[in-house]
Amino acid sequence: MLQVSIYRYNPETDSAPYMQEFQVDTQGRDLMVLNVLELIKQQDSSMAYRRSCREGVCGSDGMNINGTNGLACVTPLSDVVKSNKLVLRPLPGLPVVRDLVVDMGIFYKQYERIQPYLQNDTTPPAIERLQSPEERDKLDGLYECILCACCSTACPSFWWNPDKFVGPAGLLQAYRFLADSRDTAARERLAELEDPFSVFRCRGIMNCVAVCPKGLNPTRAIGKIRELLLENAT
Amino acid sequence: MSTMRNLSFDAIIIGGGGSGLRAALELAKSGKKTAVLSKVFPTRSHTVSAQGGITCAIASADPNDDWRWHMYDTVKGSDYIADQDAAEYMCTEGPKAVFELEHMGLPFSRFDNGRIYQRPFGGQSKNFGEGGQAARTCAAADRTGHALLHTLYQNNLKNNTVFLNEWYAIDLVKNAQGDVVGCIALCIETGEIVHVKSKATVLATGGAGRIFASTTNALINTGDGIGMALRAGFPMQDMEMWQFHPTGIYGAGTLVTEGCRGEGGYLINKDGERFMERYAPNAKDLAGRDVVARSMVMEMLEGRGCGENGDHVMLKLDHLGEEVLQKRLPGIVELSKTFAHVDPAKEPIPVVPTCHYMMGGIPTNVHGQAIMQDGDGNDQIVNGLFACGEAACVSVHGANRLGGNSLLDLVVFGRAAGMFIEGALNEGIDYLAASQSDIDASMARLNRWNESSGGEAVAELKAELQDVMQNDFGVFRKEENMQNGVRKLSDLRERIANAHLSDKSNTFNTARVEALELDNLLEVAEATAISALERKESRGAHSRYDYPDRDDVNWLKHSIYFPVEKRLGKRDVNFTPKTVDTFEPKVRTY
Numbered sequence: 159m160l161q162v163s164i165y166r167y168n169p170e171t172d173s174a175p176y177m178q179e180f181q182v183d184t185q186g187r188d189l190m191v192l193n194v195l196e197l198i199k200q201q202d203s204s205m206a207y208r209r210s211c212r213e214g215v216c217g218s219d220g221m222n223i224n225g226t227n228g229l230a231c232v233t234p235l236s237d238v239v240k241s242n243k244l245v246l247r248p249l250p251g252l253p254v255v256r257d258l259v260v261d262m263g264i265f266y267k268q269y270e271r272i273q274p275y276l277q278n279d280t281t282p283p284a285i286e287r288l289q290s291p292e293e294r295d296k297l298d299g300l301y302e303c304i305l306c307a308c309c310s311t312a313c314p315s316f317w318w319n320p321d322k323f324v325g326p327a328g329l330l331q332a333y334r335f336l337a338d339s340r341d342t343a344a345r346e347r348l349a350e351l352e353d354p355f356s357v358f359r360c361r362g363i364m365n366c367v368a369v370c371p372k373g374l375n376p377t378r379a380i381g382k383i384r385e386l387l388l389e390n391a392t
Numbered sequence: 393m394s395t396m397r398n399l400s401f402d403a404i405i406i407g408g409g410g411s412g413l414r415a416a417l418e419l420a421k422s423g424k425k426t427a428v429l430s431k432v433f434p435t436r437s438h439t440v441s442a443q444g445g446i447t448c449a450i451a452s453a454d455p456n457d458d459w460r461w462h463m464y465d466t467v468k469g470s471d472y473i474a475d476q477d478a479a480e481y482m483c484t485e486g487p488k489a490v491f492e493l494e495h496m497g498l499p500f501s502r503f504d505n506g507r508i509y510q511r512p513f514g515g516q517s518k519n520f521g522e523g524g525q526a527a528r529t530c531a532a533a534d535r536t537g538h539a540l541l542h543t544l545y546q547n548n549l550k551n552n553t554v555f556l557n558e559w560y561a562i563d564l565v566k567n568a569q570g571d572v573v574g575c576i577a578l579c580i581e582t583g584e585i586v587h588v589k590s591k592a593t594v595l596a597t598g599g600a601g602r603i604f605a606s607t608t609n610a611l612i613n614t615g616d617g618i619g620m621a622l623r624a625g626f627p628m629q630d631m632e633m634w635q636f637h638p639t640g641i642y643g644a645g646t647l648v649t650e651g652c653r654g655e656g657g658y659l660i661n662k663d664g665e666r667f668m669e670r671y672a673p674n675a676k677d678l679a680g681r682d683v684v685a686r687s688m689v690m691e692m693l694e695g696r697g698c699g700e701n702g703d704h705v706m707l708k709l710d711h712l713g714e715e716v717l718q719k720r721l722p723g724i725v726e727l728s729k730t731f732a733h734v735d736p737a738k739e740p741i742p743v744v745p746t747c748h749y750m751m752g753g754i755p756t757n758v759h760g761q762a763i764m765q766d767g768d769g770n771d772q773i774v775n776g777l778f779a780c781g782e783a784a785c786v787s788v789h790g791a792n793r794l795g796g797n798s799l800l801d802l803v804v805f806g807r808a809a810g811m812f813i814e815g816a817l818n819e820g821i822d823y824l825a826a827s828q829s830d831i832d833a834s835m836a837r838l839n840r841w842n843e844s845s846g847g848e849a850v851a852e853l854k855a856e857l858q859d860v861m862q863n864d865f866g867v868f869r870k871e872e873n874m875q876n877g878v879r880k881l882s883d884l885r886e887r888i889a890n891a892h893l894s895d896k897s898n899t900f901n902t903a904r905v906e907a908l909e910l911d912n913l914l915e916v917a918e919a920t921a922i923s924a925l926e927r928k929e930s931r932g933a934h935s936r937y938d939y940p941d942r943d944d945v946n947w948l949k950h951s952i953y954f955p956v957e958k959r960l961g962k963r964d965v966n967f968t969p970k971t972v973d974t975f976e977p978k979v980r981t982y
Binding site: 218232274278 | 432433435436437438450490491494496497499500502505506507532535538539546547549550581610611612646647723726727730851894895898899902906
C-alpha cells in the first residue's frame with residue numbers, strides 16, 4: 159500500500175488547511191500520480207484537483223509532488239516516490255481555492271501583461287507570411303509552453319513579487335514574440351519590460367528550468383531579453 | 393432558494409476549444425457582447441491535444457494542389473454521407489481560414505521557401521484519386537493543436553473577449569415557443585448558479601470520447617453540449633459514427649499522430665510484416681482510418697497480433713532516423729517514452745485502435761444553425777441555437793473523418809458561425825423571454841443531484857457505462873451485443889437517475905461537475921447505441937458482422953435520432969455542391 163499524504167482545505171468547512179493520509183493499492187503498477195489521485199477520488203469524492211488531457215499537454219494538473227513541482231499526469235511514481243511515501247501539495251505561492259486547486263489569477267495576469275499575441279502592423283499578404291526554417295527554429299523551445307505554472311510557482315523571485323516580476327512563464331512567452339521574425343513590436347515590447355522588476359528580478363536561480371515538464375528553459379529566454387534590453391539602452 | 397443572478401449577452405459560446413474560440417474571435421471583433429463559457433481554462437481544452445495538423449489545399453507542398461481534390465478525398469473518406477455543399481464550403485474557405493491563423497501568429501513549421509510545411513496524411517490524393525498520394529496537412533511539428541489553440545486564445549485576449557473560465561453549462565433554457573434563449577450555468581469556483589440570457593447560444597463543447605473505456609480523448613470530453621441538446625429534445629445526427637484511431641498507445645490510450653505514417657512510419661504485425669500492403673495495396677498505411685483500424689483488428693483476430701495476448705500491433709518509426717523524429721515528431725518521442733516506455737528511434741511503439749472522434753452530433757447547416765425536423769420530416773431551424781466543431785454534424789465527415797480535417801472543421805465553421813451570428817444580430821433577433829417555469833425546467837437535474845440523499849456512486853456508474861460501450865459498440869458490431877448494450881444502458885439510466893452526490897459543498901466542487909457530466913455521457917451513449925443498432929449496413933466507421941456491406945439503396949442517408957421517442961429516422965444527404973459536379977458514390981478502395 160502506497161502512503162499518500164495530501165493537502166486538504168475547503169474554505170467552507172475548514173478553519174485551516176491540514177494534511178490527510180490515504181492508503182492506495184497500486185497493485186505494484188508504476189502509475190502516474192494522476193492515476194493515484196483518481197483512485198483516491200473514488201475513496202473520497204470531495205478531493206479537488208484539476209485535470210484534463212492526462213498526457214502532459216494541457217497544463218491543468220501542475221502540483222507539488224514530493225517537494226517538486228510537476229504535472230501529475232506525466233509523473234510516474236517511480237520518478238518521485240521514496241520510502242513508499244507520496245506527498246501532494248498545491249503549487250506554492252498562489253492562493254489556495256480548495257485542496258490542490260490554486261487561484262491562477264495573478265499568473266494569468268502576468269501572461270496577459272506581455273501582450274502574448276503576434277503584432278505586425280503591415281498588411282498581410284493573400285497567403286501566409288513567409289518565414290525561413292531557420293527563423294522558425296528560433297521559436298522552438300518557446301512556443302511549446304502549456305501555462306501549467308510549475309515554473310513561476312517554483313521561483314523565489316515570483317513568490318516575493320508576483321505582481322511586479324513577470325515570472326519565468328510570462329517571460330518565456332515575451333521572448334517567443336520577440337524572437338518571431340513576423341513580429342514588428344519589439345521596441346514596444348521591450349519598453350514594457352525595462353523597469354527594475356519585470357525582467358531584472360530574475361536572479362538566475364533556475365528552479366524554472368529544473369521543474370519545466372516540457373523541458374523548456376525560461377532562464378535562457380530571460381537572458382536573451384536582458385541582452386536585448388541592454389542593446390536597446392546603449 | 394435565493395434569487396438567481398442573470399447575465400446577459402448577445403452571444404454566449406459554450407466551450408473554449410478551437411471552434412468556440414474561433415467563433416468568439418469573430419464576434420469579439422464585431423463588437424457584439426460575447427462571452428466564452430468554458431469548464432476549463434481555454435488552453436486546457438481538447439484541441440490542445442491535436443498533433444499532426446490541419447488539412448487544407450494551400451498549395452504549399454504542391455503548387456498545383458486544388459481544393460476540389462481535397463473535397464473529393466473528404467467525400468470519399470466519409471463513405472459518401474458527408475454533405476457535399478458543406479464539404480465544398482470547408483474546402484473552399486479553408487485556405488482563407490488557415491492563412492488567417494498564420495497571420496495571427498500560429499508557428500507553423502516551414503519549407504525552405506518559407507511557406508507552411510505540409511505532410512502527407514491518410515486518405516489524401518491528387519487529381520481525384522488518380523494522381524497518387526498528396527501532402528496536404530499543414531503542421532506545427534506534431535503540436536499543431538496546441539499551437540492553434542494558444543494562438544486563438546491569444547487573439548481573443550487581444551480582442552477583449554469576455555471569458556467565463558471554469559464555468560459549467562448545465563442545461564439550455566428554452567422559451568414557450570421552443571427557441572433557445574440561453575442556459576443555466578454553474579461557476580465552479582464559487583458554486584453560484586446563474587441564468588445566462590443570450591440571443592445566440594453556441595454549443596462548441598467538443599466530443600464525448602469518454603463514453604468509451606479506452607479513448608484518446610481528454611477526461612473532459614463528456615459530450616456536455618450533446619447532452620444538453622438531447623435533454624432539450626433536439627435530434628442528433630449520425631451518432632453511430634465513431635472513429636477509432638488506428639494508433640492509440642496500447643494500455644494508455646494516448647494518441648500517436650497519423651503524421652507518423654505520413655512521415656514514413658508503418659504498422660507491422662507479430663511476424664514483422666507490413667500488413668497494410670495486403671488490405672490497401674495503393675495507400676497502404678495511409679488508407680482511411682476506418683480501413684486501417686479494421687485491418688489491425690483483423691490481424692489480431694487472425695492471430696497475428698503482438699504481445700502475449702496478441703492484442704496490439706506495432707508502429708515502426710526507427711527507420712526514419714533520430715533527426716526526422718526530433719524535427720517533425722518531437723511530441724511523439726516524448727509521449728512514447730512516457731506512456732509506452734519505448735524510444736521510437738530504437739523500437740516500435742505498441743498501438744491499438746482507440747476511440748478518437750465523434751463524426752455525429754448536432755445537425756447544422758454551414759452557418760452553424762442547429763436543425764431539427766418538422767412533423768413531415770422537413771428541416772427546420774432551431775431559433776437561437778448554434779453548434780460548431782466536434783459537437784456539430786455539418787456534416788463534413790460523414791461516416792469517417794479524414795485526419796487533419798477536424799482542425800479545419802473547427803476554424804472554418806467556428807468562423808462561419810461567428811460571421812452568421814454577427815449578421816443576424818445586426819438584423820435584430822428578438823425571442824420571447826424565458827418564463828420562471830422554463831428556467832425551473834432547466835434547473836431540474838441540478839436540483840435532483842443536490843437533493844440526492846443516497847444511491848450509487850458516480851465513478852462506478854461511469855465505469856460501467858464505459859465498459860458497455862467498449863464491449864458492445866466497438867470497431868466491429870453485432871446485433872445481439874448491441875441489443876444487450878441498449879438494454880444495459882436503459883438500466884443504467886434508471887440507476888443514474890437515483891445516483892448519489894455526497895459532496896454538496898459549493899467551492900470548486902468537482903464531484904458535482906462529474907455527476908452532471910455523467911448525465912451527459914449517458915445521453916450520448918444511448919443516442920450512439922440506438923443509432924448503431926438501427927443502421928443496418930456497414931459504412932465508414934460503422935461495421936457490422938450481420939450487415940457487412942454498404943447499402944446505398946436504403947442507407948445513403950444521415951441517421952437522425954429523436955431523443956423523446958428514442959426513435960431513429962433518416963435525413964437526406966446533400967449531393968448538390970454549388971460550383972462542382974456531384975461526387976457520385978463509388979466502391980471505396982484505397
